[in-house]
Amino acid sequence: MPPGAIVCRSLWKIFEAGPSRVTALKDVTLNIADGEFVTLVGASGCGKSTLLRTLAGLEEPSAGELEVGGIPVTGPGVDRAMVFQNYSLYPWLTVTGNIKFTRQLTAHTRDRTSADVERAAGRADALLELMGLKAVAGAYPNQLSGGMQQRVAIARALMSRPRILLMDEPFGALDAQTREVMHDLILHVSELEQSTVVFVTHDVEEAIYLGRRVVLMAPRPGRIDSVYEVPLPARREQAMKLSSGFVRLKAAILKRIRETSGLKTDLELLQKLSQRAAS
Ligand SMILES: Nc1ncnc2c1ncn2[C@@H]1O[C@H](COP(=O)(O)OP(=O)(O)OP(=O)(O)O)[C@@H](O)[C@H]1O
Numbered sequence: 001m002p003p004g005a006i007v008c009r010s011l012w013k014i015f016e017a018g019p020s021r022v023t024a025l026k027d028v029t030l031n032i033a034d035g036e037f038v039t040l041v042g043a044s045g046c047g048k049s050t051l052l053r054t055l056a057g058l059e060e061p062s063a064g065e066l067e068v069g070g071i072p073v074t075g076p077g078v079d080r081a082m083v084f085q086n087y088s089l090y091p092w093l094t095v096t097g098n099i100k101f102t103r104q105l106t107a108h109t110r111d112r113t114s115a116d117v118e119r120a121a122g123r124a125d126a127l128l129e130l131m132g133l134k135a136v137a138g139a140y141p142n143q144l145s146g147g148m149q150q151r152v153a154i155a156r157a158l159m160s161r162p163r164i165l166l167m168d169e170p171f172g173a174l175d176a177q178t179r180e181v182m183h184d185l186i187l188h189v190s191e192l193e194q195s196t197v198v199f200v201t202h203d204v205e206e207a208i209y210l211g212r213r214v215v216l217m218a219p220r221p222g223r224i225d226s227v228y229e230v231p232l233p234a235r236r237e238q239a240m241k242l243s244s245g246f247v248r249l250k251a252a253i254l255k256r257i258r259e260t261s262g263l264k265t266d267l268e269l270l271q272k273l274s275q276r277a278a279s
């Protein structure tokens with residue numbers, strides 16, 4: 001099986017906290033092809049982050065099987081890298097330092113030759129160029145905009161040449177214009193690196209624009225509700241967001257998210273929230 005392919009077979013994750021039990025993942029079966037870009041959407045608490053953390057090897061499934069490249073996942077590995085919403089950069093390191101740091105952590109010092117160091121420096125340089133960070137290579141994270149910090153975090157994740165990028169609402173904190181730039185950048189980068197990407201978002205438009213497939217999860221218990229093929233050409237362009245196929249799919253997914261969260265309209269959600277606030 002190709003190294004970037006993911007197979008989940010009847011995955012369950014049950015959190016036990018004292019007497020209470022939360023079924024965060026119920027019988028999740030999902031195959032993701034090598035090099036595929038899949039997005040996960042769904043109401044809050046439906047298990048998106050839990051599924052991503054399980055793929056990363058940070059959570060152990062309660063039952064079921066998980067394989068990456070045909071090999072059972074038993075923990076984190078350099079073949080999989082995570083990117084989070086809060087950029088989690090090291091404030092005391094420059095942009096270049098942040099990008100190289102992961103490599104220094106994963107490579108065993110005594111095994112490193114000068115050729116390794118040179119290769120790593122070359123890779124860091126190429127990533128700086130690719131992510132448009134050359135001009136700020138010597139800057140510190142607090143001197144950068146949110147969009148730039150997230151580009152550093154992505155470059156750092158790519159440093160070890162992971163086959164799989166796992167992204168948990170990575171652009172959630174960015175403004176709309178910066179997000180659009182980041183969308184085209186991540187599509188370009190994932191194509192160049194031939195990475196498999198699993199991308200969690202609350203934003204249905206983002207999910208459709210980026211994903212070849214959109215996986216919709218539902219809460220209580222967390223499970224896969226439906227999977228949508230995105231009817232757009234592989235090479236995306238912003239203008240496609242106005243196409244009838246895009247608009248129709250967006251409406252269908254939003255409707256299904258409302259249905260699966262037990263609320264038919266946003267107004268109902270607001271009423272429920274205000275009732276809760278008043279009681
Ligand atoms: N470590 C944990 N211990 C106990 N319960 C947990 C733990 N992590 C997650 N849960 C529960 O599992 C369920 C799924 O959580 P998860 O964070 O995966 O949802 P999510 O879809 O990512 O939500 P959001 O969109 O709000 O980020 C929730 O009910 C959550 O409270």
Ligand SMILES: [Mg+2]
Pocket residue numbers: 048049050
């Ligand atoms: Mg989450």
